[in-house]
Amino acid sequence: MENLEIPALIPLTEEGEQDCACGRESASASPFPSKESNQFSLLMPLNQSSGLYRKDLGHGWVLFHNPSKFSPPSILNSSACTLVDAFQSPISPERAIQMTGLPLEASASFLKEAVQAGLLVPADGSSELEEPPNPHALTLWLALTFNCNLSCRYCYVPSMPLSMTEGEGKRAVDWAIAKLKEQGLKALKIKYAGGEPLLCFDLLKAIHEYAQRKAWEENLELREVVLTNGALLEHETLAFLRGEGIAVMLSIDGLGSEQGLLRPLAGGGDSLPLVLRAIELAQSEGSKLFLSATVTSLNLEGLPKLADLAMDLGWPLSLNFYRPNGGGVALLPNPGRLVEVFQEIGELVKERLGQGKGPAPNLDLIHPASPSPYPCQGGISFFAFGPGGDFAPCPMLLGKSSASFKPSPVDEDPHCWTCFWRYLCGGGCPLLRNHHYCQAYRELIPLWLELKAQAQRVMITLARRLPRALHALA
Structure with a gap:
């Protein structure tokens, strides 16, 4: 496994065209439309989101996705996974970074992205209601x-x-x-x-x-x-x-x-x-x-x-x-x-x-x-x-x-309410x-x-x- 010191979160991207009216290939100018990053603080306790989809890709990379959010799935390297897994129970980002021994500045930047991606949420349940992404x-x-x-x-x-x-x-x-x-x-x-x-x-x-x-x-x-x-x-x-x-x-x-x-x-x-x-x-x-x-x-x-x-x-x-x-x-x-x-x-x-x-x-x-x-x-x-x-x-x-x-x-479609x-x-x-x-x-x-x-x-x-x-x- 490749040992990567700096935690990295990389949103999935797309390439291609569709013979269709979909237009969702350009749905948002930002990969993370969530406003929750505004709440981020090194001292505010966070929890790992419930219901996360997780798939090991091998070579030290893991695919994560929160199906209840409008943020794209992301791939995380081994250091990033270590940080996310530190939030199995409520803990502050500052304490999690200290526990993992990872670089402070890079880790804080990653954790802010992890909140935006819906992988981590405020432990007090104060997450803002997410709006659908605006088209670009x-x-x-x-x-x-x-x-x-x-x-x-x-x-x-x-x-x-x-x-x-x-x-x-x-x-x-x-x-x-x-x-x-x-x-x-x-x-x-x-x-x-x-x-x-x-x-x-x-x-x-x-x-x-x-x-x-x-x-x-x-x-x-x-x-x-x-x-x-x-x-x-x-x-x-x-x-x-x-x-x-x-x-x-x-x-x-x-x-x-x-x-x-x-x-x-x-x-x-x-x-x-x-x-x-x-x-x-x-x-x-x-x-x-x-x-x-x-x-x-x-x-x-x-x-x-x-x-x-x-x-x-x-x-x-x-x-x-x-x-x-x-x-x-x-x-x-x-x-x-x-x-x-x-x-x-x-x-x-x-x-x-x-x-x-x-x-x-x-x-x-x-x-x-x-x-x-x-x-x-x-x-x-x-x-x-x-x-x-x-x-x-x-x-x-x-x-x-x-x-x-x-x-x-x-x-609005009852057929889809329980679909992951x-x-x-x-x-x-x-x-x-x-x-x-x-x-x-x-x-x-x-x-x-x-x-x-x-x-x-x-x-x-x-x-x-x-x-x-x-x-x-x-």
């Missing part, structure tokens, strides 16, 4: 066109040759900036989607240039991503997107016949050769893509191979569960089999992490870095615009009635509130927390070895 960014989904060169079996977009005008796109950006300023937010995230947005690449460039200028004028952070099927990715396109700092999320559902079954070309034929060509091109040019797969009954068995490819490339992969949105229930995967396949993926990920590969794939709508009582930010800090000025709180509702859409807090993981799941997609994936979530969330924590531990270990290696070469 407003996400704007721009469906540039309803036209597409693919004909995906599960697509919710009405395929037609209808595209957004440049004026509509700019007005959507103006609306989003006004909305985020009204909410006191500091960042705008734009997702260029469709249909296939690269069919309107000139429009995308025009809106990007406008958004870039407006963000500079308003002193806002701007993040952008284009969601593409990859069939139209060329050298010039990748070069522009890379040069402008626009991320690319490529949808791919498998490496075999399942890709052609689920995502055939609009005129017929298999889209897989075009997607693989795009991946090879991006890899050869040093472009890092975000991969996204929609998990259905038809491609479930092939997902381990896709996860293996993503980790071999070093690209994030999001595994998004299929939502029928009013039809197509035949594509819903069997929850029991889904768990078995994802456990197989988990074993593969552990093996690949041991080889220095990564990152670990993302699990559907589960956002470890931003626990929340809401399943998504639709209608809160996420809004979708389509051609003709169409507006909705979720892209799946563009062109449809969204009056009944309401991402209500998970604590409810703030990581948020109750699931509001458009599929029949809890089809509920049991799968309950079984897979602890596994995925471990995978994410192990991936972060590996990165920490590699980062610490690099200076030693450079010193040895000097």
Whole structure:
């Protein structure tokens, strides 16, 4: 076990994109939204929180999570664990530090973070009521066109040759900036989607240039991503997107016949050769893509191979569960089999992490870095615009009635009251509130927390070895 003198607490982070309205990847500017750090004092007795989730990661690291808090799970080194375990009964931080013999300043800083993370609480029960985390960014989904060169079996977009005008796109950006300023937010995230947005690449460039200028004028952070099927990715396109700092999320559902079954070309034929060509091109040019797969009954068995490819490339992969949105229930995967396949993926990920590969794939709508009582930010800090000025709180509702859409807090659902993981799941997609994936979530969330924590531990270990290696070469 590595002997680390300075106690360290490292919140879990996330990497990747989702072809979804979730928006929780940017839920909070701070990993610790709790106000309880204001109560911290070296003389105030603290207790270890009851009901903590704890998982030994090996190599002197342990994963901790308080499921009743909105703070992300964290990984602690051995010195940090020693300090946390000193609070099995009420004791002051000053006394705990003296008992462990750890450095005073570093230990006090760690204990303040441990209170913020919900690992330690005031022994007198005076914890302040925690508020849900505030969003950091407003996400704007721009469906540039309803036209597409693919004909995906599960697509919710009405395929037609209808595209957004440049004026509509700019007005959507103006609306989003006004909305985020009204909410006191500091960042705008734009997702260029469709249909296939690269069919309107000139429009995308025009809106990007406008958004870039407006963000500079308003002193806002701007993040952008284009969601593409990859069939139209060329050298010039990748070069522009890379040069402008626009991320690319490529949808791919498998490496075999399942890709052609689920995502055939609009005129017929298999889209897989075009997607693989795009991946090879991006890899050869040093472009890092975000991969996204929609998990259905038809491609479930092939997902381990896709996860293996993503980790071999070093690209994030999001595994998004299929939502029928009013039809197509035949594509819903069997929850029991889904768990078995994802456990197989988990074993593969552990093996690949041991080889220095990564990152670990993302699990559907589960956002470890931003626990929340809401399943998504639709209608809160996420809004979708389509051609003709169409507006909705979720892209799946563009062109449809969204009056009944309401991402209500998970604590209002009796089905979720006793669930240990409810703030990581948020109750699931509001458009599929029949809890089809509920049991799968309950079984897979602890596994995925471990995978994410192990991936972060590996990165920490590699980062610490690099200076030693450079010193040895000097």
